[in-house]
Amino acid sequence: MERRRELFGGRSAAIFALAGSAIGLGNIWRFPYMVGQTGGAAFIIIYLVCCLLLSLPIFLAEAIIGHRTQAGTFGAMEQLAPGTKWKWLGLLTVVSPLIILSYYSVVGGWSIGYLWQSLTSGFHASELGSVSSAFGNFIASPGRALFCHTLFLSGCAAIVSAGVKSGIERFNKFSMPLLFVLIVVIMVYSLMLPGSSAGVEYLVKPDFSKITPSGVAAAMGQSFFSLSLGVGTILTYSSYIHSKENILVMGLGTVGFDLLFALIAGFAIMPAVFAAGIEPGAGPGLIFETLPYIFAHMGASAPWLSAVVAVLFFVTIVFAAFTSAISMFEVGVAYLVEQRGLTRHRATLLIFLGTWILGALCSLSFGPLSDVKLFGLSIFSFCDMLTSNFLMTFGGLLFVLFVGWKMDRKVVRDEFTCGGTARFNGVVFDAFWFLLRYIAPPAIVIIFLTNFFV
Numbered sequence: 485m486e487r488r489r490e491l492f493g494g495r496s497a498a499i500f501a502l503a504g505s506a507i508g509l510g511n512i513w514r515f516p517y518m519v520g521q522t523g524g525a526a527f528i529i530i531y532l533v534c535c536l537l538l539s540l541p542i543f544l545a546e547a548i549i550g551h552r553t554q555a556g557t558f559g560a561m562e563q564l565a566p567g568t569k570w571k572w573l574g575l576l577t578v579v580s581p582l583i584i585l586s587y588y589s590v591v592g593g594w595s596i597g598y599l600w601q602s603l604t605s606g607f608h609a610s611e612l613g614s615v616s617s618a619f620g621n622f623i624a625s626p627g628r629a630l631f632c633h634t635l636f637l638s639g640c641a642a643i644v645s646a647g648v649k650s651g652i653e654r655f656n657k658f659s660m661p662l663l664f665v666l667i668v669v670i671m672v673y674s675l676m677l678p679g680s681s682a683g684v685e686y687l688v689k690p691d692f693s694k695i696t697p698s699g700v701a702a703a704m705g706q707s708f709f710s711l712s713l714g715v716g717t718i719l720t721y722s723s724y725i726h727s728k729e730n731i732l733v734m735g736l737g738t739v740g741f742d743l744l745f746a747l748i749a750g751f752a753i754m755p756a757v758f759a760a761g762i763e764p765g766a767g768p769g770l771i772f773e774t775l776p777y778i779f780a781h782m783g784a785s786a787p788w789l790s791a792v793v794a795v796l797f798f799v800t801i802v803f804a805a806f807t808s809a810i811s812m813f814e815v816g817v818a819y820l821v822e823q824r825g826l827t828r829h830r831a832t833l834l835i836f837l838g839t840w841i842l843g844a845l846c847s848l849s850f851g852p853l854s855d856v857k858l859f860g861l862s863i864f865s866f867c868d869m870l871t872s873n874f875l876m877t878f879g880g881l882l883f884v885l886f887v888g889w890k891m892d893r894k895v896v897r898d899e900f901t902c903g904g905t906a907r908f909n910g911v912v913f914d915a916f917w918f919l920l921r922y923i924a925p926p927a928i929v930i931i932f933l934t935n936f937f938v
């Protein structure tokens with residue numbers, strides 16, 4: 485049933501797309517607050533090690549499957565292990581990114597709402613408590629929050645339905661450079677605020693006494709989330725990369741950009757937090773509560789400047805969220821087009837409807853549906869917990885086991901080294917193979933168990 489596939493236009497288009505998937509709310513929203521809650525610089529060092537030793541091999545495993553088969557998650561499993569239970573991994577990784585997309589779109593919608601506010605009335609609250617309650621009211625109001633969720637998801641649908649090249653590739657090629665410029669501008673502003681040096685110190689001076697086993701598991705989990713691992717997005721995007729491109733170059737490029745962006749975002753946010761005299765461990769409310777408060781207060785000498793920075797900041801979040809959300813959207817669309825024979829437009833509509841409904845339930849769980857609990861959690865938190873703590877790690881484990889233990893070493897080596905033509909085909913491949921077979925699986929199991937029991 486497979487049709488002729490569109491491919492990304494070249495190496496830079498492919499890296500922009502992969503980095504677009506990786507760089508998202510995970511870098512601007514999750515990473516800084518986790519750094520704030522879990523030991524500053526010490527967390528960052530552990531995070532770097534996790535990215536290189538654990539997440540890069542998992543990334544490469546997923547990419548090898550997609551690149552080799554040039555098919556979406558389900559088709560890839562059917563090609564490499566026809567008629568086996570591995571097809572369930574193909575299906576699981578169609579469903580899990582769509583669950584993430586549903587609640588991700590709700591947060592993307594909040595960012596659109598805050599962008600609108602930064603453009604119109606700005607932020608004026610006199611104390612942190614009132615900014616927090618404004619945020620609470622916003623996410624609980626069904627009308628506004630649902631409207632923003634709809635807007636965000638419609639934007640994703642419009643990009644994805646335009647196709648791999650004219651939609652996804654074009655959007656990423658424009659957005660990725662823009663995102664880097666914006667985050668650097670915000671960082672420079674933040675570093676110039678009086679009192680910001682305490683934030684810099686916090687990010688560069690490690691305090692290893694704050695690191696606990698669950699902190700290490702959190703760093704590993706964060707690197708999974710940030711690199712979009714275990715849910716088929718990397719696999720699907722890699723299937724659109726020309727067969728002559730080298731997967732290791734793609735992996736290093738994506739991990740490098742993702743890390744760089746997370747670090748710059750840390751240096752954009754923490755110095756401002758310290759300059760405003762706020763505790764760094766604010767948690768998930770950091771960008772929607774703490775930062776608007778900072779924007780309202782830091783502008784004493786030049787209010788127009790902080791108003792402009794507020795707009796730039798929310799533009800950055802909205803674009804970063806879009807580039808990630810379209811990668812999750814595409815996984816479902818690729819499945820419906822390739823396996824079910826739907827046209828791209830129909831497939832887009834179907835995915836839009838499904839994720840809109842689940843997203844609406846997640847959104848309403850902050851308001852009218854706040855009493856509905858699944859395993860003691862709200863619908864939003866349940867979807868987040870199910871995917872970040874369970875489905876992503878489980879999918880990642882199965883991908884790693886598949887490539888490391890089920891696929892033929894020769895095939896993997898051939899794919900890794902571009903048919904033996906790559907310069908680094910000896911010891912680098914052996915290191916990858918070792919990490920993939922012996923280090924990644926137990927490490928993922930440890931994260932998994934820590935998430936459940938600690």
Ligand code: PHE
Nearest residue numbers: 506508509510511709710712
């Ligand atoms: N990596 C994205 C982020 O950092 C989130 C994501 C998860 C994207 C899973 C795709 C798949 O925000």
